[in-house]
Amino acid sequence: MSAPTSASTSTSTYGPTDEPAYEPTDRSVPTRGRPRASYDRALVHAILDEAYVCHLGFVRDGAPVVLPTLYGRVGERLYVHGSTGSRPLRMAGEQPGRRSEQDTAAPGLPVCLTVTHVDGLVLARSAFHHSVNYRSVVVHGTAHQVTDPEEKRTALDALVDHVVPGRSYDSRPANAKELAATAVLRLDLAEVSAKVRTGGVNEEPEDLALPHWAGVIPLVTRYGTAVPDEHLDPSVALPDYLAAL
Amino acid sequence: MSAPTSASTSTSTYGPTDEPAYEPTDRSVPTRGRPRASYDRALVHAILDEAYVCHLGFVRDGAPVVLPTLYGRVGERLYVHGSTGSRPLRMAGEQPGRRSEQDTAAPGLPVCLTVTHVDGLVLARSAFHHSVNYRSVVVHGTAHQVTDPEEKRTALDALVDHVVPGRSYDSRPANAKELAATAVLRLDLAEVSAKVRTGGVNEEPEDLALPHWAGVIPLVTRYGTAVPDEHLDPSVALPDYLAAL
Numbered sequence: 001m002s003a004p005t006s007a008s009t010s011t012s013t014y015g016p017t018d019e020p021a022y023e024p025t026d027r028s029v030p031t032r033g034r035p036r037a038s039y040d041r042a043l044v045h046a047i048l049d050e051a052y053v054c055h056l057g058f059v060r061d062g063a064p065v066v067l068p069t070l071y072g073r074v075g076e077r078l079y080v081h082g083s084t085g086s087r088p089l090r091m092a093g094e095q096p097g098r099r100s101e102q103d104t105a106a107p108g109l110p111v112c113l114t115v116t117h118v119d120g121l122v123l124a125r126s127a128f129h130h131s132v133n134y135r136s137v138v139v140h141g142t143a144h145q146v147t148d149p150e151e152k153r154t155a156l157d158a159l160v161d162h163v164v165p166g167r168s169y170d171s172r173p174a175n176a177k178e179l180a181a182t183a184v185l186r187l188d189l190a191e192v193s194a195k196v197r198t199g200g201v202n203e204e205p206e207d208l209a210l211p212h213w214a215g216v217i218p219l220v221t222r223y224g225t226a227v228p229d230e231h232l233d234p235s236v237a238l239p240d241y242l243a244a245l
Numbered sequence: 246m247s248a249p250t251s252a253s254t255s256t257s258t259y260g261p262t263d264e265p266a267y268e269p270t271d272r273s274v275p276t277r278g279r280p281r282a283s284y285d286r287a288l289v290h291a292i293l294d295e296a297y298v299c300h301l302g303f304v305r306d307g308a309p310v311v312l313p314t315l316y317g318r319v320g321e322r323l324y325v326h327g328s329t330g331s332r333p334l335r336m337a338g339e340q341p342g343r344r345s346e347q348d349t350a351a352p353g354l355p356v357c358l359t360v361t362h363v364d365g366l367v368l369a370r371s372a373f374h375h376s377v378n379y380r381s382v383v384v385h386g387t388a389h390q391v392t393d394p395e396e397k398r399t400a401l402d403a404l405v406d407h408v409v410p411g412r413s414y415d416s417r418p419a420n421a422k423e424l425a426a427t428a429v430l431r432l433d434l435a436e437v438s439a440k441v442r443t444g445g446v447n448e449e450p451e452d453l454a455l456p457h458w459a460g461v462i463p464l465v466t467r468y469g470t471a472v473p474d475e476h477l478d479p480s481v482a483l484p485d486y487l488a489a490l
Contacts, residue, residue: 027305027308027310031330031331031332032327032328032330032331052363052366052377052464053361053363053377053379055300055302055311055359055361056311057300057302057309057310057311057357058309059304059307059308059309060272062304062355063272063304063355063357063385064302064303064304064309064310064311064355064356064357065272065302065309065357065383065385066300066301066302066309066311066357066358066359066383067359067383068359068361068379068381070376070377082277083277085276085277086276086277087276110307110308110309111309112302112308112309112310112311113311114300114311114312114313116298116300116313118297118298120469121297121408121409123408123409123412123416123487124416125416125417126416126417126419126423127401127402127405127413127416127417127418127419128417128419128420128423128427130404130405130408130412130416131315132297132298132315132408134298134313136313138310138311138312140308140310156372157372159375160372160375163366163368163375163377164366164368164462167368167375168372170457170458171368171369171370171371171372171375171457172370172371172372172373172452172455172457173372174371174372174373175373178371178373182373200472200474200475201474203474203476207417208476209478210417211478211481212415212416212417212481213415213473213477213481213482213483213484213487214473214474214476214477215471215472215473215474215477216471216472217409217468217469217471217472217487217490218468218469218470218472219297219466219467219468219469220466220467220468220469221464221465221466221467222464222465222466222467223462223463223464223465224365224462224463224464224465225463226460226461226462227445227460227461227462227463228458228459228460229445229446229448229459229460230445231448231453231459232458232459232460233454233456236456236457236458237458238458239458242368242458242462245462
């Protein structure tokens with residue numbers, strides 16, 4: 001969050017793991033709020049796996065474009081998908097420099113993929129120190145179209161399983177026509193950083209006696225009651241993995 | 246959402262208003278999912294006002310950057326803020342073409358500001374038709390640094406009131422030092438579109454008899470119990486406008 005807050009508690013609830021961390025780079029080190037930054041792999045994975053939608057940024061005609069889209073993760077690879085006619089998918093597949101039949105490698109699309117959870121409203125006595133608790137991941141890199149059929153199927157399963165884990169086993173897999181209509185982009189998790197704000201308010205010492213309520217109001221995302229499709233055969237019960245939500 | 250879903254119910258729950266709609270432009274008309282697009286002003290405002298964090302995209306060294314940040318709205322203007330040292334704030338204030346004392350207009354920073362709510366998981370019988378219900382707004386434009394002190398104060402109040410409406414009246418306003426440390430960017434709501442998916446699953450007719458549960462699982466964001474600051478004077482009760490959350 002680029003809010004003008006001072007240093008605060010950061011990744012205390014997410015300790016480092018034994019996995020090697022991501023290597024910080026010039027653009028994955030934030031200019032502000034460095035104490036909140038983390039390159040911990042398990043933390044990054046957890047933030048990515050909990051969200052439903054990422055915000056995918058790319059450059060079109062020199063200007064930035066940011067679109068929300070579903071995604072999936074397989075190890076250190078993220079996948080987004082879309083119609084073969086959608087803008088970023090088309091752009092990633094364009095091969096302006098292609099000169100010969102041998103030169104088939106698409107150049108890819110420079111992207112920035114960002115995922116954010118807002119966990120709480122931080123209400124300080126001073127307007128200046130208002131903030132939110134959040135967990136975010138920013139991934140820089142170049143997205144490439146997935147052309148290998150097996151990787152494409154794996155990616156599409158990951159996209160479905162990202163919505164509900166295990167769901168790909170309980171749905172009809174894509175057929176040839178659907179596969180042909182769907183483009184998939186791969187983005188490797190290499191230049192990655194997380195940023196986390198947790199904890200309470202920061203406050204100037206001289207403000208502590210001000211008569212304003214201060215504290216944190218948590219935000220929690222919950223599942224509502226499942227709404228069956230109107231055409232659902234009444235004999236098809238809500239499966240356990242959905243009821244458990 | 247750039248998921249490869251077919252046409253669906255779109256803005257049915259958000260009827261048009263008497264306010265003039267935003268004028269569609271080349272880049273605010275989506276290449277996919279046009280039936281879900283809307284330029285309705287009241288719908289756009291409602292989506293913007295309900296979210297806490299936007300994803301702000303800009304171009305740095307030719308590559309896209311997408312950062313989550315707080316924002317506020319005053320009529321047809323959005324404001325984001327940050328430390329005067331933060332990247333987008335610095336970039337919006339840079340004046341590479343400045344030649345004379347008279348030529349003081351900063352060029353501004355081309356941005357794309359996107360806000361998304363995920364309202365439900367759409368579980369189809371086919372993997373292909375999995376989706377989410379969502380409401381998103383995408384704003385294209387050029388962000389400019391706010392230099393007028395009065396507009397800056399208005400913007401900062403809007404940022405605080407965006408977290409909790411009315412909160413700016415119940416907190417200490419920014420002092421001169423805090424104002425000097427905070428940069429504010431303005432983005433006019435001109436090139437704007439909303440996109441909404443509501444309703445149930447889309448399904449190929451031949452899939453309706455498949456033995457997979459299908460339907461929508463709503464997602465709801467709720468407020469948790471307020472956690473008072475450890476230094477809070479016990480005589481300061483939770484105010485009504487916070488208890489009402």
